[in-house]
Amino acid sequence: MLINVYDFDNTIYRGDSSVDFFRHCAVKYPRTTLSALAAMPWFLFMLLGLADKTRVKQRFYRYLRHVPDVREEVERFWLTHDKHLKDWYFAQKRDDDLIISASPEFLLEPLFKRLNLGLIASRVEAETGIYDGLNCHGEEKVRRMREAYPEVQIDEFYSDSKSDSPLARLARAAYMVKGDALSPYPLD
Numbered sequence: 302m303l304i305n306v307y308d309f310d311n312t313i314y315r316g317d318s319s320v321d322f323f324r325h326c327a328v329k330y331p332r333t334t335l336s337a338l339a340a341m342p343w344f345l346f347m348l349l350g351l352a353d354k355t356r357v358k359q360r361f362y363r364y365l366r367h368v369p370d371v372r373e374e375v376e377r378f379w380l381t382h383d384k385h386l387k388d389w390y391f392a393q394k395r396d397d398d399l400i401i402s403a404s405p406e407f408l409l410e411p412l413f414k415r416l417n418l419g420l421i422a423s424r425v426e427a428e429t430g431i432y433d434g435l436n437c438h439g440e441e442k443v444r445r446m447r448e449a450y451p452e453v454q455i456d457e458f459y460s461d462s463k464s465d466s467p468l469a470r471l472a473r474a475a476y477m478v479k480g481d482a483l484s485p486y487p488l489d
Contacts, residue, residue, distance in 0.1 A: 325374070365428060366430065421449055422437055442468050
């Protein structure tokens with residue numbers, strides 16, 4: 302089966318949905334800010350190659366413990382943030398599109414059910430921020446896609462990030478997304 306595959310954040314969503322959801326929660330639940338701030342040094346360690354991305358993000362998502370009903374908050378979030386989806390995507394959307402994202406599955410699922418789109422994302426427990434497996438990033442995106450859809454071949458692939466090169470290499474055509482502009486994906 303030949304399908305189109307998309308990254309989500311900064312590709313078909315204007316911004317980073319995980320960061321936007323954190324901001325949404327921080328306004329209502331100030332303790333989330335203190336919890337997230339405690340993870341900031343770990344992001345520096347990650348950038349220096351001294352800490353694993355999954356573990357660092359798990360430390361960040363500890364803020365979820367201070368949100369009384371995360372799933373209800375996610376529903377509220379999408380009532381105001383679905384407007385960040387980019388128009389160019391809807392102009393070419395197909396029923397069999399697959400979105401593969403590093404953002405948490407619990408955060409994206411309600412939106413994707415409403416849009417009737419396929420989704421692969423990081424498995425993160427909504428109430429604790431604990432990962433089940435690895436952050437869905439880079440080669441892990443390919444592994445998860447092959448696991449869930451072994452027969453799929455990628456016709457077109459869209460992303461804003463060079464970290465998605467493993468998926469771009471599998472596509473017949475790949476595009477780099479910057480804002481609303483599409484250009485050929487720069488494969489090394």
